[in-house]
Amino acid sequence: MNRQFALLSLLIGLVANTSENVSATDSEVITAQQIRTDIVKKVAPAVVAIFSPDGNGGGSGVLISPDGYALSNFHVTSACGDFMKCGLNDGVLYDAVIVGIDPTGDVALLKLLGRDDFPHATLGDSDKLNVGDWTYAMGNPFLLATDFEPTVTFGMVSGVHRYQYPAGTFLEYTDCIQVDTSINPGNSGGPLFNAAGELIGINGRIAVEKRGRVNVGAGYSISINQIKHFMDQLRGGHIVDHATLGATVRSGTDRTVKVDSILETSDAYRRGLREDDEIVSFAGRPIGSVNQIKNILGIYPKGWSVPLVYRRNGRKQEIFVELPALHTKSEMAMPAGPKMPRPPAPRGRNPKSPEEKTPAEMGLPKEELPDEYKKLFEKKAGYANYYFNKLEQQRVLAGLTPYTSWQGQNGKWILKGQTVDGDKVVIKLLPQALSAQFSKRAPGLQTLDGSDFLDEPPGSGGMLAALQQLKLLFSEGTAAFNDVTYQGSQPLDGRGDTVDVLVTKKSILECRWYFRATDGAFVGFDSLLGSNVDACKIRILKFDDFQGRRFPSRVSVHYGDVEYGTFDFRSIETATSSETR
Amino acid sequence: MNSFSIRSLVPMMLFSVAVILPNTARAQSTSETIANVSPKVVKIFGAGGSKNLYAYGSGFLVSSNGHIVTVWSHILDSDTVSIVLHDGRRFEGKVLAAEPPLDMAVLKIEAEGLPFFDLTQAAGAGPGTRVLGFSNAFKVATGDEPVSVIHGVIAAKTSLAARRGAFESPYNGPVYVVDAVTNNAGAAGGVLTTWDGRLLGMIGKELRNTQTNTWLNYVMPIGELRETIEQIISGRFNSKKPDDDEDERGKSTRKRPLRYEATDFGIVTIPNVVARTPAYIDRVLPGSLADTAGLQPNDLILFVGESLVQSCRTLKEELGRLESGDQLKIVVRRDDKLFTVGITVPKKAVE
Numbered sequence: 001m002n003r004q005f006a007l008l009s010l011l012i013g014l015v016a017n018t019s020e021n022v023s024a025t026d027s028e029v030i031t032a033q034q035i036r037t038d039i040v041k042k043v044a045p046a047v048v049a050i051f052s053p054d055g056n057g058g059g060s061g062v063l064i065s066p067d068g069y070a071l072s073n074f075h076v077t078s079a080c081g082d083f084m085k086c087g088l089n090d091g092v093l094y095d096a097v098i099v100g101i102d103p104t105g106d107v108a109l110l111k112l113l114g115r116d117d118f119p120h121a122t123l124g125d126s127d128k129l130n131v132g133d134w135t136y137a138m139g140n141p142f143l144l145a146t147d148f149e150p151t152v153t154f155g156m157v158s159g160v161h162r163y164q165y166p167a168g169t170f171l172e173y174t175d176c177i178q179v180d181t182s183i184n185p186g187n188s189g190g191p192l193f194n195a196a197g198e199l200i201g202i203n204g205r206i207a208v209e210k211r212g213r214v215n216v217g218a219g220y221s222i223s224i225n226q227i228k229h230f231m232d233q234l235r236g237g238h239i240v241d242h243a244t245l246g247a248t249v250r251s252g253t254d255r256t257v258k259v260d261s262i263l264e265t266s267d268a269y270r271r272g273l274r275e276d277d278e279i280v281s282f283a284g285r286p287i288g289s290v291n292q293i294k295n296i297l298g299i300y301p302k303g304w305s306v307p308l309v310y311r312r313n314g315r316k317q318e319i320f321v322e323l324p325a326l327h328t329k330s331e332m333a334m335p336a337g338p339k340m341p342r343p344p345a346p347r348g349r350n351p352k353s354p355e356e357k358t359p360a361e362m363g364l365p366k367e368e369l370p371d372e373y374k375k376l377f378e379k380k381a382g383y384a385n386y387y388f389n390k391l392e393q394q395r396v397l398a399g400l401t402p403y404t405s406w407q408g409q410n411g412k413w414i415l416k417g418q419t420v421d422g423d424k425v426v427i428k429l430l431p432q433a434l435s436a437q438f439s440k441r442a443p444g445l446q447t448l449d450g451s452d453f454l455d456e457p458p459g460s461g462g463m464l465a466a467l468q469q470l471k472l473l474f475s476e477g478t479a480a481f482n483d484v485t486y487q488g489s490q491p492l493d494g495r496g497d498t499v500d501v502l503v504t505k506k507s508i509l510e511c512r513w514y515f516r517a518t519d520g521a522f523v524g525f526d527s528l529l530g531s532n533v534d535a536c537k538i539r540i541l542k543f544d545d546f547q548g549r550r551f552p553s554r555v556s557v558h559y560g561d562v563e564y565g566t567f568d569f570r571s572i573e574t575a576t577s578s579e580t581r
Numbered sequence: 582m583n584s585f586s587i588r589s590l591v592p593m594m595l596f597s598v599a600v601i602l603p604n605t606a607r608a609q610s611t612s613e614t615i616a617n618v619s620p621k622v623v624k625i626f627g628a629g630g631s632k633n634l635y636a637y638g639s640g641f642l643v644s645s646n647g648h649i650v651t652v653w654s655h656i657l658d659s660d661t662v663s664i665v666l667h668d669g670r671r672f673e674g675k676v677l678a679a680e681p682p683l684d685m686a687v688l689k690i691e692a693e694g695l696p697f698f699d700l701t702q703a704a705g706a707g708p709g710t711r712v713l714g715f716s717n718a719f720k721v722a723t724g725d726e727p728v729s730v731i732h733g734v735i736a737a738k739t740s741l742a743a744r745r746g747a748f749e750s751p752y753n754g755p756v757y758v759v760d761a762v763t764n765n766a767g768a769a770g771g772v773l774t775t776w777d778g779r780l781l782g783m784i785g786k787e788l789r790n791t792q793t794n795t796w797l798n799y800v801m802p803i804g805e806l807r808e809t810i811e812q813i814i815s816g817r818f819n820s821k822k823p824d825d826d827e828d829e830r831g832k833s834t835r836k837r838p839l840r841y842e843a844t845d846f847g848i849v850t851i852p853n854v855v856a857r858t859p860a861y862i863d864r865v866l867p868g869s870l871a872d873t874a875g876l877q878p879n880d881l882i883l884f885v886g887e888s889l890v891q892s893c894r895t896l897k898e899e900l901g902r903l904e905s906g907d908q909l910k911i912v913v914r915r916d917d918k919l920f921t922v923g924i925t926v927p928k929k930a931v932e
Contacts, residue, residue, distance in 0.1 A: 131619075131730050132611035156611075158729040162721055178721055180731035180761065207719045207765070210787075211796060217731050217762030218719055255669055255725075288669055289724040 039197040040136065040152050045119035047150040047191060048072070048112070049087040049140040050096075052080035053369075060139030060150070060190030061086065061110065062199060063120040068094075068112035069235070071227065072189030073204045074101050075171060077108040082377050082385070083369055086112050087148030088119075095369060097376045100234030101384040104242040104326060105298070106171045106204050107227055108189070109234035111388075113373055121191060124198025126223035129177060133157045137181045137203050137219070139190025150190070155181025163295045164205060164220050169327065172242075174298025176220045177201045183219030192221040200224050226299035232500065233301055233488030237388035239332055240488075243302045243323030245293070249279060255288040259310075265532040267322040268308070270560060277310040302326065303487070305494030320494040333381065392486035396500045397478065399520040402550045406474035411575035413471050419565040427464070429471050431577065434464040441565070453509055453529050461536030461559030466527030469504070469511045470538075475574075481506050489517055492524070493537075499523060524555075534560040546572045614713065614778040619727040620667040620696045622772060623649055624717045625674065625688075628659035639716040639728065639771035639784070640664070640688065642697040647672070647690035648814050650806065651770035652786055653679045653751075657686055664690050669725030678813045684752040684785065685806055687813040698772070700810060703803040704779035706757070710735045714763040714800075716771025716784055728771065733761025733798075741799065750788055756799040757782055763798045764788065773800040782806075840901040846909075846924060847871040850882075853893035860896040862913070874922040876913060883919070884912035 048061035048070050059076030063069070070086070077084065077098055086096045099109040112118060135157060138150040145151060159178035166172030177192065183203045192201035201221030208216070233240040246266025249257050259277045262269050279287050283296050283306040300306060302325035309318045380386035413429040424439040436444040436457045444457025446464040453465040472480040487501035492514055499514040512526045512535075526535035537558040544553035551572055557564040621642050629636035640651035649664060656662065662674040672690035679686035706712070714731045722728050737758040741750055757773065764787050771784040782800040789796050812818035843850055847869020851861045860882040865871045882890050885899040886909065903909060907926040912919055 130612045131727065132615045156730065156732045158731055159721055159726065161726070163723070164721075178729060207721075215762075216765055218721065218729065218765070291723055 036136075036154070039193070039195075040138075043121055043136070043191070043193055043197045044089050044138060044150050044152070046121040047089065047138045049143075049145060049148045049150070050076055050080060050110075050189060051085045051087070053083060053085055058140070058143055059186060059188040060203075062138075062189075062191035062202070063088075063112065063118050064123065064199065065120050066118050067116050068096070068114075068118050069099065070096070070110050070112055071191075071202050072108045072110060073202065074103050074106045074108045075204070076189040077101065077110060078103075083373070084110065086110075087145075089147075089149045091147055093148075095373055097373065098384055099388045100236065100238050100240065102230055102234065102240045102242075103170045103332075104166070104172055104240075105222060105226065105230065106173065107202060107222060107230065107234070108384075109231070111376075113376070121193070121199040122197070123224055123228065124194050124196070124200040126177060126200040126225045129157055129160050129194065129200060131157050131159060134195045135177075135179050135181050135200070136193040136197070137179070137183050137187060137190065137221075138193070139187040139203065141182075141184035141186040143186050151187075153182040155179050158218065161295060162220065163291060163298075169331070172298055173205055173220050173222060175223055175226060175295050176205075177223055179219050179221060180217050181219060182215045183221075184215050185213055187219075202227065223299070229299060229304070230301050230488070232392075235388060236392045236486040236488055237383045237385040238488065239382060239384050241302045241332055242326040243297055243300045243304065244326045245297060245321070246324050247273060249290050249293055251290050252278075257287050257290055257293065266324060267534075268319075270534055271308075271319040271321055272317070272561075273308070273310060273319065273321070274312070277312050280309040280311050280316060282306065282308050297323070301488065301490070304490050307494060322494075329382070389486050392500075393478070393484060393502065396486055396502050396515050396520070399500075399515040399522050400473070400477075403474050403522070405549045406551075406574070407477065408475060408576050409574040410471070410475035411577040412573075414571075414573040415467075415569050416571045416573075417567055417569040419567055421565070423565070425567065427467060429464075429468055434468055436464055455529065455559075459559060459562070460557055460564045461534055462527055462529045463536050463538070463557050463564065465509060465529065466511070466525065466536045466538055469506065469509060469527055470525065472506065473504070473511075473513070478504065487512065497523070536564075541566070611713075611776070614774075614776065615715075615727075615730055618713070618715055618772070618774055618778045619730070621698050622667070622715045622717075622728045624665040624720075624722060624728065625649075625651055625656060625770065626663040626665070627656035627661075629655055635720070635766050637717060637720040637767045638769055639718075639767060641715075641770070641772045641780075641783070642695050643687075643700055643810060644697050644814060645693065645695050647692040647695060648677070648697075648810075649674065649688040649690065650783060650810055651686055651688060652783065653681055653684050653686040654769065654786065657688075662688065664688065665724065666692075666695070667725065667727055678818050680809050680813075680818075681751055683754070683801070683806055683809055684750070685783070685801075685809065687810060698780045700780070700803065700807050702779065703807065704775055704781055705802065705804060706735055706738075706775060706781055708735050708737050710781075711776045712757075712759060712781060713774050713776065713778075714759065714761060714768075714771060714784060715774065716763070716765070716768035718765035718768040718771070720767050731761050731763065733759045733763065736760045738802075750786070752785065752801060754805045755802055756785070757802060759798045759800060761798065762796075763800065764796070841903045841926065843896065843900060845900075845927070848876065848882075850893050850896065853897075857892040858894075860890050860893050870924050870927065871922075874911075874924050875920075876911070876922060877915065880913035880915050880920070882911060882913050884910070886910055 046063040050061050050072055051058045057079030061070045061072035064071055082098050084096050086094045094112045094114055096110045096112045099111050101108045137153045141151050158180050162176050162178045164173035183206050187203050190203050191199050192203050194200045201223055203221045205220040206215055207218035230240050246268045247262035248260040250260040252258055257279045259275050281287055282293055285296055300323055302323060305320045305322045307318055308321050309316055376387055377385055378387040383389055415427040418424045423441055426437045428435045432448055434446040442458055444464050446456045453462055455462050456464045478484045481504040483505040485503050487503045489498050489500050492499045498517040500517055502513040504511045510528045514524045516523050524539035526537050528535045539556045540552040542554035543550055554568050556566045623640045625638040625640050634655055638656045640649040643650050657676050664672045664674040674688040674690050677687045677689050712733055712735055715728050717728045735757050740755050741753050763784050768784050769786040773781045780803050782802045785799050785801055847866035848862055848871045849864040851863045862878055862880045864878055865876050882896055888899050890896045903926045905926050905928045909924045909926050912921050
């Protein structure tokens with residue numbers, strides 16, 4: 001206390017010394033200071049101090065929605081367990097549950113419980129950051145704040161689009177923000193704000209060398225734009241995975257990057273990329289080094305399609321490549337286990353790091369979790385918390401409400417119409433078999449006796465199988481499938497509207513159903529006959545009423561890079577299964 | 582003398598923060614400054630790579646045709662040094678000359694039309710000046726990525742000379758001490774500039790005070806380096822040995838402090854072959870101060886003054902701190918007995 005007082009009086013003394021100066025010179029200074037304190041006041045309520053229930057771990061986080069969703073680091077929450085305690089600067093300790101995790105990107109999404117009016121941060125655009133911009137880091141370094149009032153540090157952006165090597169293949173910081181803003185142990189998971197107080201990153205890492213585990217002028221923040229790509233997957237309770245290209249690349253002498261080898265099973269190969277092709281741009285960014293590709297890949301979830309421009313024999317070609325997963329399923333299961341290896345122990349002289357304080361020392365109350373909260377966590381392989389996946393499934397499935405009148409119509413379906421190129425078509429979806437007859441195109445037949453689904457009609461990628469899945473979804477709902485999951489969101493086909501993705505499995509058939517994020521409208525689906533093959537992509541261009549029932553009246557069908565046809569349906573005849581018999 | 586340490590800088594830093602407050606919010610086009618300075622700073626890759634001997638560093642261009650100034654370090658011990666420019670272009674760098682007393686070397690790459698710092702436009706600054714540090718600390722930047730930028734304030738302009746002996750810095754001249762962590766792994770050879778991008782100096786190596794276990798962030802003012810850089814570029818340069826206080830015209834330059842060695846007292850220790858070679862006296866030069874004081878071969882030196890001597894190395898460090906006229910007390914073990922001798926530190930001949 002005395003020391004604090006002494007320090008305070010020293011500071012006052014210093015200010016007094018210069019007060020003449022201040023009043024005489026810059027009102028700008030006073031204004032700038034006022035802006036800073038106002039911003040700190042505005043955003044500090046959204047900053048979270050995270051503790052494990054037993055007090056054996058801790059870090060920081062930041063609220064991003066009024067209903068309590070908050071971001072942190074995976075390496076913080078993995079030490080805390082499925083439920084944790086979160087303190088805000090109102091002095092209240094809230095319960096929180098883990099929602100989704102990204103072990104590769106070191107991100108975790110949790111949900112604070114007990115309020116629907118949490119203060120929360122506004123997400124900014126981290127790609128607009130420039131070196132030299134001012135930033136605020138907030139959090140609980142060294143777990144100093146016993147009243148959960150966050151510590152604020154202020155500094156400069158030292159570098160953007162930085163790459164920090166992973167530990168193995170996890171905890172990789174790609175395309176991250178480097179700051180000289182002081183970030184220290186305990187800041188992990190806390191927010192980095194830009195000068196306007198918008199959330200632009202999650203602080204997670206510092207350069208540590210021979211001086212002990214404290215800041216030495218280089219801190220790293222995961223860019224919020226990367227996290228945005230993964231956000232809906234995290235909300236869906238997933239253990240999310242990052243992406244790879246399916247090809248290896250090498251640097252040429254003149255800052256060119258060429259494909260070194262490529263997997264023939266990869267989408268990049270199917271889209272036409274070959275060995276020795278020069279990669280000109282990737283995801284819209286020009287490429288001059290192998291590191292740049294690595295840096296860009298790291299910000300995308302598996303399964304996303306991104307544009308790639310390559311040059312062969314002097315000619316440029318743009319393709320959209322669907323990115324395969326970085327890890328296998330078993331690799332992903334590993335970090336989700338009971339505990340990740342903790343970050344290296346402090347090498348400084350402190351005999352005890354702040355994280356090692358006991359609950360009693362932290363003054364945390366020991367209390368049991370209320371029963372109403374226990375149901376908010378559901379274990380399932382491949383998920384951080386399956387409860388939240390079910391929640392998102394329900395949200396997305398509301399997009400099927402306009403089609404509820406098809407429920408029970410699981411007998412025969414007969415669709416009649418024609419393609420825009422004038423080919424008449426009759427499609428029959430019967431309980432025993434599926435068929436398509438055209439006036440010009442080759443007919444298709446698919447039996448439903450348990451034999452494999454085939455590319456029928458030929459060249460469509462399995463349009464009959466796809467329409468059969470649509471019939472199942474409309475007439476029987478998700479109960480018709482073996483497995484259903486909410487997959488997150490992505491730009492449709494790498495360039496369209498952002499869509500929520502629902503994935504269903506029925507025997508070997510996988511379908512991805514797309515619902516526009518802005519209004520929940522059902523806009524199309526992909527059906528896959530197996531792995532490492534192109535999908536039959538059906539996009540809904542128009543809806544109409546068919547005897548009072550809403551149904552897609554115009555759809556396009558693509559297989560690989562080829563359009564199979566655009567169909568206008570004129571009539572649909574359906575029946576329940578009993579009527580069919 | 583030795584009490585002037587980093588500790589005494591702390592109040593100075595506090596004070597300087599207060600002094601510069603009126604400047605902190607002045608509108609500056611920081612990003613313009615950074616965009617202007619960054620391309621003049623290069624990434625250097627060379628020898629090293631083992632623990633605590635990193636193989637990367639920083640440097641800065643001082644001519645449009647590829648003269649690069651950096652610190653004199655083990656990185657330059659390799660046959661080829663790789664220089665990577667801000668735009669990702671990679672060149673082979675050749676060491677033109679090195680000046681160990683200034684801890685500086687000048688390299689050359691074969692290129693033209695490069696952005697560079699005009700040394701005649703370099704600035705000087707006092708405590709309280711807001712500064713920017715540019716370097717490839719921790720090798721964060723690769724390829725065409727710009728080097729890292731950090732901000733700080735000059736906390737003091739002082740001299741490293743007071744720290745001779747206890748510190749392993751060959752450079753003993755005036756330095757800027759900065760309140761930001763400018764001196765990190767790989768940062769040496771980077772630049773410190775004013776807020777509007779004028780060159781102030783070259784970031785030095787990492788420097789730790791072994792007594793307080795604190796690290797000093799220091800920058801060598803460009804004024805100390807400019808003449809030598811210009812001599813090297815123009816081909817008029819003759820390297821001076823450390824402790825040489827005269828330039829080629831016989832004019833006395835700034836005095837660099839001299840360090841006492843065991844032989845100054847007539848003591849020859851056994852060869853320093855292992856990490857902690859005990860400081861046994863191998864020979865005592867006849868007629869020397871040590872001889873007069875009664876030291877003998879096979880004596881083990883235990884204390885110099887109040888300091889415990891654990892090895893030949895610490896003996897060297899302790900002797901290096903002495904100044905002429907000091908009363909030197911040495912405790913040795915001979916057989917199983919301790920002997921204490923007193924010696925008055927002599928003037929060095931060259932001083």
